Amino acid sequence: MLFIRKCKLLNACTDRFVSEIFLIRSVHKTHSFNKFLTTENVNPNLKCIDYAIRGLLFERARNIEKELLEGASKPFKNVLHLNIGDPQSLGQPPITFLRQVLTLVTHPVLLDNKIFPEDAKIRAREILAKCPGHSAGSYSDACGMEIIRRQIAKYIEDRDKIPSHWKWCYIGHGASDVAKKFFNILKVDKDGLKPGILNPSPGYPFYLATIAELGMKRIDYLLDEDQNWNININELQRTLNESRNTCNPRVIVVINPGNPTSHVMSRNSIEEIVKFAHKENLIIMADEVYQHNIFKPDCNFVSFKKVMNDLGEPYSNVELVSLMSISKGYYAESGIKGGFGEVLNMDPEVTPMFVKSISAMLCPSVLAQAAVYASVNPPKPNEPSYEQFLHETGSILGALKTSASIAEESFNSLEGVSCNRIEGSIFGFPQITIPKRAIEAANKMGVSPDEFYALELLSETGICVVPGSGFKQPPGKYFIRLTLVPKPDELHKIMERFGKFHHKFLRNFSYHSTI
Numbered sequence: 001m002l003f004i005r006k007c008k009l010l011n012a013c014t015d016r017f018v019s020e021i022f023l024i025r026s027v028h029k030t031h032s033f034n035k036f037l038t039t040e041n042v043n044p045n046l047k048c049i050d051y052a053i054r055g056l057l058f059e060r061a062r063n064i065e066k067e068l069l070e071g072a073s074k075p076f077k078n079v080l081h082l083n084i085g086d087p088q089s090l091g092q093p094p095i096t097f098l099r100q101v102l103t104l105v106t107h108p109v110l111l112d113n114k115i116f117p118e119d120a121k122i123r124a125r126e127i128l129a130k131c132p133g134h135s136a137g138s139y140s141d142a143c144g145m146e147i148i149r150r151q152i153a154k155y156i157e158d159r160d161k162i163p164s165h166w167k168w169c170y171i172g173h174g175a176s177d178v179a180k181k182f183f184n185i186l187k188v189d190k191d192g193l194k195p196g197i198l199n200p201s202p203g204y205p206f207y208l209a210t211i212a213e214l215g216m217k218r219i220d221y222l223l224d225e226d227q228n229w230n231i232n233i234n235e236l237q238r239t240l241n242e243s244r245n246t247c248n249p250r251v252i253v254v255i256n257p258g259n260p261t262s263h264v265m266s267r268n269s270i271e272e273i274v275k276f277a278h279k280e281n282l283i284i285m286a287d288e289v290y291q292h293n294i295f296k297p298d299c300n301f302v303s304f305k306k307v308m309n310d311l312g313e314p315y316s317n318v319e320l321v322s323l324m325s326i327s328k329g330y331y332a333e334s335g336i337k338g339g340f341g342e343v344l345n346m347d348p349e350v351t352p353m354f355v356k357s358i359s360a361m362l363c364p365s366v367l368a369q370a371a372v373y374a375s376v377n378p379p380k381p382n383e384p385s386y387e388q389f390l391h392e393t394g395s396i397l398g399a400l401k402t403s404a405s406i407a408e409e410s411f412n413s414l415e416g417v418s419c420n421r422i423e424g425s426i427f428g429f430p431q432i433t434i435p436k437r438a439i440e441a442a443n444k445m446g447v448s449p450d451e452f453y454a455l456e457l458l459s460e461t462g463i464c465v466v467p468g469s470g471f472k473q474p475p476g477k478y479f480i481r482l483t484l485v486p487k488p489d490e491l492h493k494i495m496e497r498f499g500k501f502h503h504k505f506l507r508n509f510s511y512h513s514t515i
Contacts, residue, residue, distance in 0.1 A: 056447070057454050058083060061464040076462035080494065082482040083464045085259070085426055087332035090485040095331055095392055097385045101127075101374040102336075102367060105136045119383035120374075127370050136366045142359040144171030144340070145366070148373045152340050155376035160306040168342050171364050171372060175289050175323035175339030176206050180214075182285070182321050182341070185354055186250050187214050196247030198240065200231075202429070202471035202479070204259045204287065217247035220472055225431070228420050229261035230269045233276060240280060251283045252276075257290040257301070257424030260471050260481040262404075264299040264423040270307045274315050283319040289339070290425040292329030295401045299423045305344060320344040326368075326375045328426070330396040338368035338375075400426060402488040410495035414502050426485055429468070432478050432502075435509040450478040456505060461497045 061079045068074060081089065088094060097120060104110055104124035111121055130147045132138040143149065149166040156164040172178035186195050194217045199207050201220040211218045221239045223229040231254075243249055254273060256265040277284050286304040294301055308316045325339035326332075346354065379385035404422040411419035416433035434442075434449045442452035450467035457480075458464050468479025486494060 056451065057458060057464055057466065060455065061458060064458070064462070074462065075460060079458075079462045079464055080486075081464050082486075082494075083466045085328065085483055085485075086334045087426065087483075087485040088334065090483065091487065091490075092332050092396060092485055093392070094333065095389065097379055097389050098326075098331060098333065098371055098374040100385075102370055105370045106367065108134070117384040119379050119385050123374055123377060124370075127373055131366065136370065138366070140363045140366050140369060142361070142363050143355060144169070144364060144372075145369055148369050148376075149340075151373055151377050152342075156303075156305070156342060160303055160309070162306065162309045164342065168344060169340055170343065170358065171338070171340045171369055173339070173364050173368065174327055174337040175287070175325035175341065176210075177337075177364070178339060178341035179206075179285060179287070179321070179323055180210050181358055182343070182354070183210060183214055183216070183251075185350070185357060186283075187216065190248040193217075193246065193248045195251075196243055196249040198236070198243075198249060198252040198282070199472075200253060200255060200258075202260055202468060202473050203253070204255055205470055207253055208472065217243070219243040219247065219249060221252075222474055223258075223261060223263075225420065225474065225477075228423075229258055229263040230265065231273060233272050236276060249280070249282060251285050253285045253287065254304070255287040256304075257293060259287075259290065259425050260427050260429045260466070260468075260479075261420070262422045262425045262427050262429060263420065264294060264296070264301065267302050267307060270302060270304055271311060274304065274308050274311060274318055278315050278318050283321065286320060286322045288322055289325040289328045291324065292397070293400065293426055294424045295404045296421065296423045301424070305342065308344075317345055319346060326371050330393040331371075331375050332396075333371055336368050336371045337365065338372040340372060399488055400484065403484040403486065403491045404428075406488055406491050406495060407482075407484050410492075410499065414499055416506060417502065422484070426483055427481050428484055429479055429481050431468075432480060434478050435506060438505070438509040441509070448478075450480060453478065453505070454480055457498070457501055460501050460504070463494065463498060463501075 061081065061083070064074070065079050068078065100116055100120035101123045104116060104121060105127050108124070108128060110116060111124065126147060127145070128134045128136070130145055131140070146166065148171060149169045152169040152171070153164040153166040170178055172181065183197070188195065194215065196217040196219045197207070197211050198219045198221050199211065201222050208218065219239060221231070221236050224232045224235070240249055252273065254265070256270070257263065273284065284304055288303060291301045291303070303322060304320055305322055308318055308320065321341050321343050323339065323341045326336060327334040327339065379389045407428040408419055408422045411417050411428060411430040417430050419428060419430035422428055432450065432453055434453055438452060439449045442449040445452060447455070448467060448469040450469050450473070454465050454467045463482070465480045465482040468481065471479070471481065473479045484491065
């Protein structure tokens with residue numbers, strides 16, 4: 001039975017479920033006697049941070065897991081964390097070659113062990129030879145080891161068939177670390193106006209949180225759902241023009257393939273954005289971390305750098321930060337936190353300042369750098385690990401492609417649910433038509449309708465998703481985002497559970513219901 005049915009549309013406010021939601025929201029609120037640091041004198045920007053992926057739904061899911069461990073009776077045996085893009089936590093296996101290189105770098109005595117292939121040993125020796133003391137426990141250069149930055153540049157050259165210089169490449173604690181460090185150097189007011197960041201809506205919550213933390217102005221530009229989430233340049237222009245009265249726009253963030261939208265941008269769409277950025281004197285931050293996750297045969301990943309170069313001057317001179325990560329794609333090493341960015345066309349006088357700001361953090365993890373090195377320097381056709389590497393990556397991408405098709409078809413078969421083509425990344429982002437009675441119930445609870453739907457889904461099925469409001473979904477529409485990483489047969493069962501819940505939800509909140 002739905003929770004809301006138990007408490008007659010929340011009139012019985014003593015229900016444990018409602019009480020717990022309010023407890024979650026008030027957690028850590030304690031008396032501040034004799035405390036110097038309080039909510040009154042903390043950095044005010046921190047109060048503006050909202051990260052929905054680990055928000056109310058995540059906390060409720062953790063509490064349910066504790067209840068299950070304590071023997072509580074639920075209509076499910078475990079919580080399915082489909083709220084986060086963490087493939088290995090959901091069973092995606094690591095790539096053997098990358099793990100072998102990491103093992104050898106961490107414990108070099110194994111370099112003489114015949115169980116490890118020679119190509120993995122070669123990569124490990126190359127890294128260790130450039131580590132002070134030949135140990136991965138030593139510091140590296142602040143921007144990353146030169147040998148690894150050179151290999152990153154070669155990876156980009158091989159991908160785009162155009163030159164890349166290793167000094168343009170910066171390694172960080174994940175791609176988000178590079179993005180945040182770059183945002184930090186833009187943090188300057190002009191004529192009393194804060195720097196503005198054009199951010200896609202819906203878009204990735206990391207950017208929402210970072211812009212808020214740094215005290216910058218977020219400018220939401222709407223992606224066009226009817227055009228499979230591509231950018232409408234006229235809408236973008238209108239948004240930019242309106243923002244100039246309240247901020248100084250400096251950057252446009254683009255995510256390709258999309259998160260949460262799972263669309264893959266066409267070359268034409270990328271060209272429009274490059275020309276727009278040039279006309280409006282904007283820096284482009286291209287989040288391209290899902291570039292290996294392409295599912296539709298008529299879609300291809302094309303980098304912003306490649307398009308800029310093909311357009312030629314003056315567009316090839318646009319300032320660009322492109323991001324890549326080992327947390328996504330078939331590597332999916334989210335916990336290792338390795339990523340990099342290529343920064344193009346930066347003012348030569350600004351570059352030393354950027355490097356100096358990075359240097360304050362000493363260096364990114366050398367083990368993360370080693371993982372990056374293995375990812376951009378995979379086995380070659382004539383090397384012993386090549387066949388296994390091809391099999392593992394092909395198997396992972398094949399399963400994701402199948403899962404994307406299962407989710408897309410399942411969502412679109414349900415009444416009141418529609419889902420655009422899942423072309424890339426690892427998410428489904430269906431729109432949910434929520435009945436008026438459910439919206440009224442959500443208002444009584446003090447949550448958004450999509451959050452209410454997601455809470456009910458979690459309580460009934462154990463499926464934890466992210467409500468679309470956490471991504472700044474289009475106004476008047478409701479979405480959820482869920483990860484498609486479970487194996488196809490498992491995802492098929494999950495979608496069956498989702499479908500049964502959805503039918504029950506519609507039935508119970510229709511005006512013909514007796515609740």
